[in-house]
Amino acid sequence: MTKLVKRILVTNDDGINAPGLKAAIKIANELSDDVWVVAPMEEKSGASHSLSLTQPLRLIKKGAKKYAVTGTPTDCVMFATRHMLREDPPELVISGVNFGQNIAEDVSYSGTVAGAKEGTVFGIPSVALSQAVGMDASGKIRFEVGVKHGANIIRKLLKLDWPQDTLMNVNFPDIEPDKPCNVRITRQGKRDARILCLEERIDPRNNSYYWYDFKRESINAGKGTDIEAILEGDISITPLKMDHTDTGIKKKLSALFG
Numbered sequence: 001m002t003k004l005v006k007r008i009l010v011t012n013d014d015g016i017n018a019p020g021l022k023a024a025i026k027i028a029n030e031l032s033d034d035v036w037v038v039a040p041m042e043e044k045s046g047a048s049h050s051l052s053l054t055q056p057l058r059l060i061k062k063g064a065k066k067y068a069v070t071g072t073p074t075d076c077v078m079f080a081t082r083h084m085l086r087e088d089p090p091e092l093v094i095s096g097v098n099f100g101q102n103i104a105e106d107v108s109y110s111g112t113v114a115g116a117k118e119g120t121v122f123g124i125p126s127v128a129l130s131q132a133v134g135m136d137a138s139g140k141i142r143f144e145v146g147v148k149h150g151a152n153i154i155r156k157l158l159k160l161d162w163p164q165d166t167l168m169n170v171n172f173p174d175i176e177p178d179k180p181c182n183v184r185i186t187r188q189g190k191r192d193a194r195i196l197c198l199e200e201r202i203d204p205r206n207n208s209y210y211w212y213d214f215k216r217e218s219i220n221a222g223k224g225t226d227i228e229a230i231l232e233g234d235i236s237i238t239p240l241k242m243d244h245t246d247t248g249i250k251k252k253l254s255a256l257f258g
Contacts, residue, residue, distance in 0.1 A: 004158055005032040009090035009119070011076045013098065013111025015043040016068040020097035023143040023150075024129060028094050030151035034065075036085065038076040040111075041068040045099075047111035049074055049118065073115035081122045092158070093119030096129030097146045101171050103130075103226040104189040107240060116167040120242055127154055127168045132230050134174040144177035149235060153183065157237075165243055171226060171236040182234045189225030 008028045012021045016039045028035040041060060052071040059079065060068040067084070069076045073095065081089050095115030102110040112128050119126030131146050149172065157168055173181060199213040221228035229236035 003030075003032050004155060005092045007034040007036065007085070007088065007090045008032045008092045008094060009077065009080050009085070009124075010035060010037045010039070010094045011073050011080075011115040012039050012096055013044045013047060013073045013115065015040050016062055016066075018043070018099065020099050020131065020141075020143055020146075023097040023131075023147050024094050026147050027097075027129070027150035027154070031092070031154060036080065036090065037062075037066040038069060038080045038084070039067075040073060040076060041070045044072050044111045046109045047072040047074075047114065048109050049114040051075060051078070073111040074118045077115055077118035077122070081119070081124070089122070090119075090124060092154070093124050093126040094129060094154070095119070095126065096131075097143055097150070097172075098128075098130035099133070099141055101130050101132035101230055102128060102169060103132075103171055103230055103236065103238075104191045105193075107169060107188060107238075113167075113169060113240070116169070117242065120165065120167045123164050125158065125162065127157065127170060129170050129172070131172045132174040142172075142174065142177060145172040145175060148177050149181075149183075153235070153237070162239065163241075166239050166241050169226070169236075169238045169240050171230055171238075173230050173233045173235060175233050179233070184229040184234050184236055186226040186229050186236045186238045187222075187224055188238055188240070189222050189227035191227065192220070 010024050010028050050072050052075050058070040062068055069079050095112050098112040107113045116126035116128040133141050195215050198210045221231050226236040226238050
């Protein structure tokens with residue numbers, strides 16, 4: 001099949017050695033003959049759109065066109081677009097494939113989504129890819145689902161001249177790779193905030209420490225949301241805008257302070 005994209009940048013938030021990164025590279029290789037990988041040296045899940053402003057960044061070569069950065073996903077895209085590839089920047093940024101879904105409020109915390117955000121800041125069409133993990137706590141993750149569907153989805157997306165301030169957030173359901181599924185265009189859902197909690201533990205010196213944990217319980221998915229699509233075994237594509245302005249309340253504020 002004809003390669004659609006001249007050059008692609010692949011990044012993630014799970015780190016340079018993550019299995020999901022290998023899946024993203026497979027997807028990118030179906031779309032371009034010139035794929036560059038710049039990913040965090042270590043896992044940076046939950047890093048959001050953060051920059052390493054208080055410490056230097058180091059670049060470690062891991063192979064041909066493959067580099068690790070001692071920073072966040074945003075640092076990685078910064079490094080690629082502002083330094084390594086600045087004379088011939090990528091035409092597409094793929095961020096992922098993340099270990100676990102990035103739906104609902106996840107998009108605010110996600111380093112995977114942030115990698116796509118930073119590509120969008122630079123004016124490059126950008127797609128965040130995430131693979132859902134089941135609610136059974138087994139930890140089994142089927143990256144083959146993304147590999148099967150990812151390139152074809154991106155081909156279709158690239159036919160659309162989407163706005164420069166918009167990125168595409170794609171989530172693959174937790175299903176067997178050979179199971180058929182639909183693609184749903186969704187809106188960002190909203191979860192019960194009580195699902196995320198802090199679990200207290202005791203170290204060998206009898207001091208408390210804490211881990212974030214997610215309660216394994218049913219979720220009330222809103223109609224047409226990314227949550228609903230994933231729970232029902234379909235692929236979710238949610239267009240996300242970089243402009244966070246609430247235009248409705250802005251008019252009221254203008255009248256209030258006018």
